[in-house]
Amino acid sequence: MDNEDHLNDEEIRLECIRLAVEFAPEIARITDPLDKAQLYYDWVKQNSKRQPEKTASKKDKVKS
Numbered sequence: 001m002d003n004e005d006h007l008n009d010e011e012i013r014l015e016c017i018r019l020a021v022e023f024a025p026e027i028a029r030i031t032d033p034l035d036k037a038q039l040y041y042d043w044v045k046q047n048s049k050r051q052p053e054k055t056a057s058k059k060d061k062v063k064s
Contacts, residue, residue: 012041012044012045013037013041016037016038016040016041016044017033017034017037019037019040020033020034020036020037020040021033021037024036
């Protein structure tokens with residue numbers, strides 16, 4: 001996967017706010033959708049640190 005397949009930090013944040021607004025109930029859109037967007041962003045960043053399953057399984061085979 002080359003660099004063009006990855007979103008930069010700003011693009012991730014924009015996508016999170018879009019999701020927080022687009023799929024939220026009306027009351028959440030009016031109030032502060034930034035809290036929900038931050039929750040989404042934190043989740044994405046936390047999970048992006050995990051190794052892809054294929055990479056992890058290849059490393060396990062090399063160690064054996």
